[in-house]
Amino acid sequence: MAQDIFISGVAMTPFGRHDQMPMQALAQDAVLRAVVDAGLGVQAPQAFYCANVYGGMILGQTLLRDLGLSGVPVYNVENACASGATGVHLARHALLAGIYDTVVVFGVEMLTKLGGGTIPLQRNDYKTEQYAAQGMTLPTVYAMRGTRYLAETGHSPSVLGEIAVKNRRHGTLNPYAQTRTAVTLDEVMGSRMVADPLTLLQCCPSAVDGAAAVVLTTRPPADGRPAVRIRASVVQSGRREEDGDDILDAEITARATRLAYEEAGLGPQDLGVIELHDAFTIGELLYYEAFGLCGRGEGPKLVKDGVTALGGRVPVNPSGGLLAKGHPLGATGVAQMVEVVWQLQGRAEGRQIDNPKVGMTQCTGGGIAGVDHAASAVHILSI
Structure with missing residues (x-):
């Protein structure tokens, strides 16, 4: 029987226009509250998975830099609108493989910076x-x-x-x-x-910003809440x-x-x-x-x-x-x-x-x- 993987903590920011707020603040708010919801400190997760589409290169490391995580692995995941769910999928694989026992997956986007309108077409598609x-x-x-x-x-x-x-x-x-x-x-x-x-x-809506985070773990939660697998x-x-x-x-x-x-x-x-x-x-x-x-x-x-x-x-x-x-x-x-x-x-x-x-x-x-x-x-x- 496969190892159980639990979601022990969750959090999200309100979704809306946050164009006066840096992306770091959105992401860190979701991450820190999810970790607290899991009854952990921010140093407890052994890896972080950052899901994003338009934020640019090495985004996760940039967003988490000021939290003092000191060398913890950060993985950046882009898979269009499925980026966040793909991040959870990959993190679960790492837990099942025994590489980690507790990780955080967070997704963040600031679409207001694109100015609204339809999402840009895929630029490297030959058609x-x-x-x-x-x-x-x-x-x-x-x-x-x-x-x-x-x-x-x-x-x-x-x-x-x-x-x-x-x-x-x-x-x-x-x-x-x-x-x-x-x-x-x-x-x-x-x-x-x-x-x-x-x-x-x-x-x-096409002009929206927000962040969400979940804590995945192989350890059954001990906080009395129903354990979500x-x-x-x-x-x-x-x-x-x-x-x-x-x-x-x-x-x-x-x-x-x-x-x-x-x-x-x-x-x-x-x-x-x-x-x-x-x-x-x-x-x-x-x-x-x-x-x-x-x-x-x-x-x-x-x-x-x-x-x-x-x-x-x-x-x-x-x-x-x-x-x-x-x-x-x-x-x-x-x-x-x-x-x-x-x-x-x-x-x-x-x-x-x-x-x-x-x-x-x-x-x-x-x-x-x-x-x-x-x-x-x-x-x-x-x-």
Whole structure:
């Protein structure tokens, strides 16, 4: 039987505009509070994993330099939006290998420094210039999926808007969320069109800063809280697409999820809470299907029946998700785990789910020509 890996401490900063604050302050706040949450001193972890996309070279060492860690190994991880989750995946491998017994994984991003707008396209992709000339950005890619979904299923565009209403309502209950304002369906559908059928309130905010951190350890926690184990950790890369591939398939996420279920010995029926990558509303519907929560085209019924809302059978994005909480790329995958740990331990004040035992996080990242996504990371946690 494999060694148990526990998440013994978690923390995150509020997500929002922190453009007057240095990145060091954001990262150190999350790291120090996570270590304290684990009942440790900052000198106790034997290694640190820093997840980030746009911060530059040797970022982790720079951010931690003033904490007096004196030579501790620091690993820098970049895997687009899946960077934070990938950092957890790699750290878990080191713990399983017996290299360390306690490490910290933290993610941090300051997107306000980019000035807003869509995330820049991958510069070294050989088709970047061709795609950019055709107006191909992440919102347009997801808009094409949304258009295809509506055409195939016969649903009206309002089914996409309902996702935004749900997640933004959840965000009002989360003090760490960037956007804490409830919206009506009319407000969502009437907001500015970004890429038909996706309106502004169906897209996650692009100007957001934040940090999150988790402490991973092989030592069972002794603080009396429920011990949260990482039951499965899977990272997959996209496969080369062929002509005629189905853009609604979410193949990389379905594959990663299937492997995670196999590793954990669990299935979709066991999940009590999910934090998924809802950068655009259509993404959440497609991931319902990829997770096996429903059949093709049946996601809107889950939303309509309240199955994925707080109080439902399997609440999805109780944090508000990327749509409300925000999406500081390197921090997102770690922040998803922070929320699930809080939920499993009964610490999600104001939005606590009734007695969940198993939670899942999913984060995809990277748009490159010819694949579904560059990376997808799925983790299953349990008490």
